[in-house]
Amino acid sequence: MTWHEIERSALVSALTEVGPDAPTLCEGWRSRHLAAHVVLRETAPLVAAGIVVPPLAGRTERAIDDLASSATRADSYAQLVARIAAGAPRWNPMSWAAERANLLEFFVHTEDVRRGAGLDTPRVLDADHAEALWQHLVHSASRHYRRAPCGVVLVVPGGPRRAVRRTPRDGGTVVVRGEVGELALHAFGRGTAARVHVLGDPADVAALNRATGA
Structure with missing residues (x-):
């Protein structure tokens, strides 16, 4: 499959x-x-x-x-x-x-x-599955974060990282850190459900949260 x-x-x-x-x-x-x-x-x-x-x-x-x-x-x-x-x-x-x-x-x-439905435990993905999700995510994330008023960097703990939205001239950069599936949920606007850590200037973090439903 x-x-x-x-x-x-x-x-x-x-x-x-x-x-x-x-x-x-x-x-x-x-x-x-x-x-x-x-x-x-x-x-x-x-x-x-x-x-x-x-x-x-x-x-x-x-x-x-x-x-x-x-x-x-x-x-x-x-x-x-x-x-x-x-x-x-x-x-x-x-x-x-x-x-x-x-x-x-x-x-x-x-x-x-x-x-x-309340099944909050993330699914465990094998390495190849996670890599496939990551490759598709980094190629589409700029579209999903297009309304973000700040730069966005996605980071997988112990794994890859990618800047998916360029930092605007008058803005900052926010780092979103989590497993690949959680990063996908965040990018798709499920910020309140995604198990991620969002790091950056509080104003930038708040603006990104508004843009992603967190």
Whole structure:
């Protein structure tokens, strides 16, 4: 299995374990809403585009709500989760670039489910798995931290470090230190759930926290 396939399996397992109405780290979403989001992202990308295109957000939210509303029973929810397990159809570009498109996405959404349901202990990742997450994270982190008003350096204890956002002329730099999975959660705006240490000038740290949901 590839790494994104491993994470897809982990997401399916987490969704199955918690059932349709478990809380998640995504504000306003139960587990069935998160499952609906993943299904629409892979099967109806134009409908799901509102996640990244603000003018389309209303249509996307309605589609997620409609699909989630159809999955309140155990059987209908199981069918929805089975669509995630089946993967994206071949016509979807995500099926061609699945590692790049899905590895971090599925890792973070698995933790959205686990930690939203109170399973706060981080998963133990083997070295190759962590390295795959790290490589994808450092290539995408500048986008995730684009609203940060300070420089950002990600550091894995005893491992690699990378400056992912350049320090502005009139700002400082903040160091975010933690295991790779926790750094991914922080970068994806799950700052309150990520087990990281954030170091820097208090004003810069506070500004970064606001930008990352901490």
